[in-house]
Amino acid sequence: MPLYEHxxxxxxxxxxxxxxxxxxxxxxxxxxxxxxxxxSEYWGLKTMAYKINKNRKGHYAFLKTDAPAPAVQEMERLMRLHDDVMRVMTIKVDEHPEGPSIQMQKREERDNRRERR
Structure with missing residues (x-):
């Protein structure tokens, strides 16, 4: 089945x-x-770059899934209809990276990656 990140x-x-x-x-x-x-990861309440539906902040959540396309379409449809969800983004990926996402890594770990380049 295809791999997705939401x-x-x-x-x-x-x-x-x-x-x-x-x-x-x-x-x-x-x-x-x-x-x-x-x-799945809950990234917490974060300030957004611009207002969405008169909101300056939002609860961010991240999902790594392994699902057929119709299941993803149904989930996206329900997300867009849900009153509490403001934005949705789904990306098809070739493989899921190991470990936590960039948002969940400590700031020091991210800074070390920049220095290696």
Whole structure:
């Protein structure tokens, strides 16, 4: 099955638990349609570069999935219809990188990568 990475932003007035429950909800949608969530990360409440739906901040979540295209389309459709989700981005990837995403790595680790170049 194809591999995908999804990032979505939910409204700032949700609690952390509610934002994390959205990740579980959309993971179950994938599972119901024959896919699976390989890894998920909750990036927290972050300030956005510009306002989206009159919100300056949003809860960011990241999913690594292994799912057929119809399952991904259904999940995206439900994300776009959900009132709490403001933005969705899905990318098809060849393979999932090992370890945490760049957003979850410590700042020192990211700075060390720049120095090596």
């Amino acid at each position: 990032v979505f932003i939910s409204r700032q007035d949700l609690s952390n638990a509610q934002a994390e429950s959205l990740v579980e909800h959309f993971g179950s949608v994938l599972a119901d349609n024959g896919g699976k969530v390989v890894d």
